[in-house]
Amino acid sequence: MKIRMILTGAVIPLAMLAGTGHPASAAAADPLADAFAKAAAAYEVPRDLLVSVAYSETHLDGHKGQPSADGGYGMMHLVTSKTLDRAVTLTKKPLSALKADDAANIAGGAAVLRAYADELRLTAAARKDAGKWYQAVAKYSGASAPEVARLYADTVYDMLAQGIRATTPGGETVTVPARTVTPDRGQYAKADDLDKPGTLAASTDYPSAVWAPAHSSNYAVSNRPTSDAIDRIVIHVTQGSYAGTIDWFQTGPRPNPTSAHYVVRSSDGAITQMVREKDRAFHAGNYNRRSIGIEHEGFVDNATWFTDAMYRSSAALTRNIADRYGIPKDRTHIIGHVEVPGTDHTDPGRYWDWTKYMQYVTGGGGGGGTNPHTPEEVCGSGYKVIDSQALGTAGTVFLLYNSANGNNCVATIKKISLGTASDTSAFLEVKDKARIEDAGKFEYYAGPVRAAAADKCVMWGGSVGTSKYESPFEHCG
Structure with a gap:
């Protein structure tokens, strides 16, 4: 992944930029911008790095205190038994506030990042350089595998590179301008780069995917289609981030084992395979034996995750699977998780554009339409x-x-x-x-x-x- 741009330097209150000279009124008009600024100042975390972590995790949507699939809360995605518990200790704020109150949640995330920076012995001068925070951001991911932690941190820094302009569910616009940075990867420089072409590609069933195997307890070794015919493709939404989902599927054993064959990233359609197609991923109840599951980064109640790049890449994957197993390319055989008999899931949800997706699957455009160049x-x-x-x-x-x-x-x-x-x-x-x-x-x-x-x-x-x-x-x- 190419890291190009990042913001460094002091945070300027939006009220001052607007020329009002009244920070209090700005706080009322822009509560999240104020919360990020206050948390950044209190814990000496670069403000734009803090925003980028939040955007990478949740697109600045706290989901009204409801947890993600892997138990993360709020726009900073504070995870139970990991960052959430540590945020309680560091901030002395009530657990309920850290879960559901945006300002408290942002402060909690900043506090945990600062604690990781202290463990890395970042000096006051180093803390002003967002590139020096790379290892702290990687640790914030909670990923057990170094290559997944690197994937997470690279995503955060790529957001910084591109700049961010996000509209929150409350209608507030939060921005991060783009500036140049050199990330200090430290120990993660030696980790496999899951965004690099050719990373363990020989292990995948789909040539455009990279391979990051799920924990063996999260799927069942099988011999499909000899043992069970494959006649369905099930579309899921992760209720979490790309890197977070990969880490979740690699974590085990746990009481409710979960996995899917593939995970697709929102920003660019990158694909990671986690379970071989011959094996049964645990993703769709009584359809596990007959189906291949494709997870898509995002949340069902936030349409901003469902990008054209994601639709096109996923549709190319679906078309490839359908062609190899002779699965009809129709809505009887390509279904949402919500359509699996007996399920209590609602994904991919009302914002998933089935018309567009199936056009890409059936019209030859799932791989990106027709390339106009020869x-x-x-x-x-x-x-x-x-x-x-x-x-x-x-x-x-x-x-x-x-x-x-x-x-x-x-x-x-x-x-x-x-x-x-x-x-x-x-x-x-x-x-x-x-x-x-x-x-x-x-x-x-x-x-x-x-x-x-x-x-x-x-x-x-x-x-x-x-x-x-x-x-x-x-x-x-």
Whole structure:
């Protein structure tokens, strides 16, 4: 994940920016902005880091004191037996207030972050640099696996990078401008990066997913579809964050084991597989034997989580599963958790756009619609395709040749997350020459990568997400 921007420096009260000169009136008009400012000042936590943690957890929605799926409360997602209990000790505030009162909950989150910073021995000067808080943020996740803690912290810092403009359920707008930062990952620099293309990809059933296995107590080893036919795909909403859900499925044993085969991220449609499709995840009661479960980051009562990138990525996954098992692409076979007989769940809820989702599943657009770009367009006039390689359902990498000038060209054309910047690459290596690569977060394609290659062998390839291809040296003249 690329970390680009962050805010550092002093917090300026919104009342002063507005020119009123009356902070009290600003507090009345903007209670959450005031709560973040006060908590940041009291515990010497960078205000925008505090907002980013809250936004990453809940999109600044406290859900009226109702807990998330893994027992987290309020917009800071204070978790029972973890951060919530510590917040009680640190702030001396009542448990009920920390669960349901926004200002108290924000203060509780700030207090816990500061405690972690103290354990890391951050000095007063270091505490002013949001990049130095990375390990404290990773610990705040409560994740037992270092790679999941890194995923959580990277998400928080990526929010800081992009800047935040969020409207709360109460109608208040909270903003975080974007500034440059260098996160100090410390011990987490050695942890696997679950956002990096190719991370344990060989273990997944779906090429565009990364692999983070659930705890063995949270699913049943099976031999599907030999033992049980797979004829349903069940759509879920996590009632929590992406990283938090991955950690929850990796935690066990516990009284109510839970898992799903896949988890999809809201911001960019990234996918993590946690249970092999042959095995039975515990996600849909008496449909566990016959179905594959897909969890989607977010909360059923907040529509902001359901992004187009999420719909398109999930639909591409659903279409891929349906094609492999011969599952009809209709609402009888692709269902919400609420539609499972005997369930008491309501997900994916009234904000889930089934019309859009099924159009993406059935219309060939689930991977991102139709890419408006062709490899010939990307490489330019005179280039013709001479070879290609599908990158699962994520895209295709093309090798082209221009007979007029003896140049080869490589372009990778995406099929998923179209219009959304995501990891994509293309490379070309002429024998005995240095490799040339175009890699980054691109909306539609990577390339063109051109090189003179008349009478020369070439190695070529590229990637979209975790799906990648690298040829041997070939096309030798």
